[in-house]
Amino acid sequence: MVELGSISLDGVRKDALKAVRLEPRADGVKLAGIVGLDVFGDRTVDFDLPNKRIVLLAPSTLPRDLRSKPIEAKPTTGNLLTVPVTIGTVKATAVIDTGARKTRINWALGRELGLDPAKLNKGDTIHGATNVTVETGTTRVADIQLGDRRLAEAPVLVADLPVFAAFGVDDRAAIILGLDWLDRTRMVIDFPGRRVWFEDTNP
Template sequence: MSVVEYTSQFNALGSYAPAIMADEVMKLHRFKKGLNNRIQSALAVYQPVNFSDLVGAAIRAKADIRRREEKKRNKASGVCFECGKSGHGITECSTVANRPAGPNRGTGPNAGAGPSKSKEDKPNARVFAMTQEEADDANEVVSGTILIQQVSAYALFDCGATHSFISKRFAKKLGCKPEKLNEPFLIATPTSRVIETHEIYRDCKISISEQTFSANLKQLIMVDFDVILGMDWLARNNAIVDCKGKKVRLQTTN
């Protein structure tokens, strides 16, 4: 079971234990206790700020575990870490041998990029779908029309996205001024490319079924969607996402 599926089930079952869900400390404890043992170990010393922070950390821990497992499989199968081809190791790789010498020679796909590129290896967030085509291929998304600041928006509810985003084009319609981030926020895209954003729109009012919710939306260049509501927002609002039925159920404070 993925962290996303576990979170959805946790929120669903939580409706039968309102006392636990209302107690933030107990809620975090119960959620963490139900995670996979390897994820629990990875989060042993992690101190989450809130529930959505813990969910995001669990998703990242799961991704790190998957990457390590993939790396071990590649090593066992004799795949070169430089070019990705089998039959030789990195020390015998012609790509390394043919690379010009220099202070930034290094190895791997970011070789020659210099120290400033190292940060791209550690994105702050990830998003699973940024286009309609990617959304059609994903199993953990639901789309629909909602209101943001009373402006109609085409939204993607994306369980695979760790954070929530707003398109630069749609943001101009809201007439709100974004807040400049102190440091660029790095995002891993579906194509494995890392992009950065420097602006965030805080406390945007989202209207769904005559209920109002708040969201912090980081600006992102998108074409097919106006907003992407990720796990930070879904977890905070105890969302239950029915991907097969293409429905999202949210719990309000009342």
């Protein structure tokens, strides 16, 4: 653990934060760090992914131009939020992890979707924060429903990653929702109110 001075993000300043210092990533990706809920967990955060824009709003304040109804979210271990998602006729729990570049599903969900491990293409080798490598399979899934947002199809990596247990969702069909599902989506999260909006940026 290390103690930081202050962090400012979109006008929100937090002082005397403590952070976990990690070893350099085994895959060579250079990141200065990860901004967490201790910085923005008391805010409404407007993630406009297509325009690469993020806005932090005051607690209980919402953008005025939201068109859809909110999804009620539930907290995970570690206080990330989960929302229900449907793939075809299969229901699953999706963990919102804005640090995940690619969407991952566990084999509990993979089996319900009828996936065959022998027929999957080789996916990424995932290192994670612990730098322990896990091999994944990759495929595409269709007919995805996230609240009012529908995706015709999207890619997934398939593996029983340790992060599913860390978030307390390894006992069910679960998804770590990555940015690859949100490239044409505006995601607004009211963290204190545990509400989430997914909106198509090209209605």
